[in-house]
Amino acid sequence: MAEQKRDYYEVLGVSRGASDAELKKAYRHLAKQYHPDLNPGDKSAEARFKEVNEAYEVLSDKEKRARYDQYGHAGVDPNFGAGGPGGGFGGFDMGDIDLGDIFGSFFGGGFGGGQRANPNAPRRGETLRTSVTISFEEAAFGCEKEITVSRSESCGTCHGSGCAAGTTAEVCPDCHGTGSIRIQRGGGAFTFATTAPCTRCQGTGKIIHQPCPDCKGSGSVRKQRKITVSIPAGIDDGQAISLRGQGGAGKNGGPAGDLLISVSVRPSDKFRRDGTAVYLEQPVTFTQAVLGAKLIIPTIDGNVEYTMPEGTQPGTTFRLRGKGIPSINGRGRGDQFVTIRLQVPTSLTSEQREALNAYAAAMGERVEESGIKGFFDKRKKKK
Numbered sequence: 607m608a609e610q611k612r613d614y615y616e617v618l619g620v621s622r623g624a625s626d627a628e629l630k631k632a633y634r635h636l637a638k639q640y641h642p643d644l645n646p647g648d649k650s651a652e653a654r655f656k657e658v659n660e661a662y663e664v665l666s667d668k669e670k671r672a673r674y675d676q677y678g679h680a681g682v683d684p685n686f687g688a689g690g691p692g693g694g695f696g697g698f699d700m701g702d703i704d705l706g707d708i709f710g711s712f713f714g715g716g717f718g719g720g721q722r723a724n725p726n727a728p729r730r731g732e733t734l735r736t737s738v739t740i741s742f743e744e745a746a747f748g749c750e751k752e753i754t755v756s757r758s759e760s761c762g763t764c765h766g767s768g769c770a771a772g773t774t775a776e777v778c779p780d781c782h783g784t785g786s787i788r789i790q791r792g793g794g795a796f797t798f799a800t801t802a803p804c805t806r807c808q809g810t811g812k813i814i815h816q817p818c819p820d821c822k823g824s825g826s827v828r829k830q831r832k833i834t835v836s837i838p839a840g841i842d843d844g845q846a847i848s849l850r851g852q853g854g855a856g857k858n859g860g861p862a863g864d865l866l867i868s869v870s871v872r873p874s875d876k877f878r879r880d881g882t883a884v885y886l887e888q889p890v891t892f893t894q895a896v897l898g899a900k901l902i903i904p905t906i907d908g909n910v911e912y913t914m915p916e917g918t919q920p921g922t923t924f925r926l927r928g929k930g931i932p933s934i935n936g937r938g939r940g941d942q943f944v945t946i947r948l949q950v951p952t953s954l955t956s957e958q959r960e961a962l963n964a965y966a967a968a969m970g971e972r973v974e975e976s977g978i979k980g981f982f983d984k985r986k987k988k989k
């Protein structure tokens with residue numbers, strides 16, 4: 607499975623709408639924090655430093671950022687999601703990212719020192735996963751697909767507060783809204799404190815006296831949504847598309863999660879594909895191979911004409927430039943490779959047989975008998 611890749615905005619701890627100046631500021635801050643010179647021998651700082659640089663490289667480039675916003679990592683990394691046979695989707699598994707380390711500090715949520723995170727800190731919504739199957743040609747040229755997802759959305763009746771109209775939640779008097787309470791143990795010099803979730807508010811920090819009737823106080827409702835997905839030209843089997851903010855609703859004003867769509871591509875009955883290259887086997891007759899011929903070759907753009915030279919050997923491969931799959935990054939197209947296969951006739955009319963015997967005679971081949979039986983008999987006699 608591909609290595610887990612984090613969302614670039616999360617890496618830099620900025621919102622999706624961050625300006626160039628905000629990006630630069632966040633990047634400078636993090637690059638300084640994780641710089642290898644300041645963290646000698648610290649492998650995790652080194653990894654973070656690389657991650658920060660990679661994220662900034664993409665997000666600081668207008669074009670790359672736009673592609674990333676639309677397609678996620680698949681939009682900026684041609685190898686992304688192609689990680690090994692049958693797999694690839696694993697690279698997008700962002701479900702268990704510890705948001706505390708970036709979002710927590712960014713939004714001012716308390717963490718560290720064994721303290722519980724602030725229950726009212728903004729939290730990102732759940733990441734949803736689904737899949738879609740498309741044809742070989744749809745993958746080559748891109749397509750639009752409508753998919754249906756069931757996701758949690760912020761309740762429209764109470765705008766996510768969970769409270770009935772005209773009412774508000776009370777700050778929990780036991781934990782004063784922190785969601786956790788301090789318990790002191792021991793005494794004198796041996797006093798130590800631990801924290802536990804507040805039982806009165808179940809760790810939410812607030813008490814809803816009159817819950818919203820539509821969401822029963824949860825602040826979110828399940829909705830079936832039809833979403834049109836634009837699948838980029840050049841996508842490969844096993845790659846995934848990430849739709850920003852189309853996942854579950856965020857909590858406490860946090861951003862919505864992403865919707866991850868893994869793409870399966872049905873094989874073609876004519877073409878085989880490897881990356882942006884397309885492979886085709888073209889059958890030709892013996893006479894075409896000997897005399898040369900104008901062949902009609904199928905490509906993903908339709909038929910093209912190709913002049914096969916005289917004396918072409920079976921197994922010869924020629925290249926049709928730019929007739930392959932478009933690069934998912936929009937950088938040109940691959941080529942099509944056509945391999946010549948010789949088709950040998952399995953039955954002949956007597957007229958054809960005569961003509962071939964005459965040809966064999968002209969070539970100086972000894973063919974008293976013709977056909978496969980004669981051929982083997984001849985070989986036996988030689989022994």
Ligand SMILES: [Zn+2]
Nearest residue numbers: 761764818821
């Ligand atoms: Zn509600």
Ligand SMILES: [Zn+2]
Nearest residue numbers: 778781804807
């Ligand atoms: Zn409480």
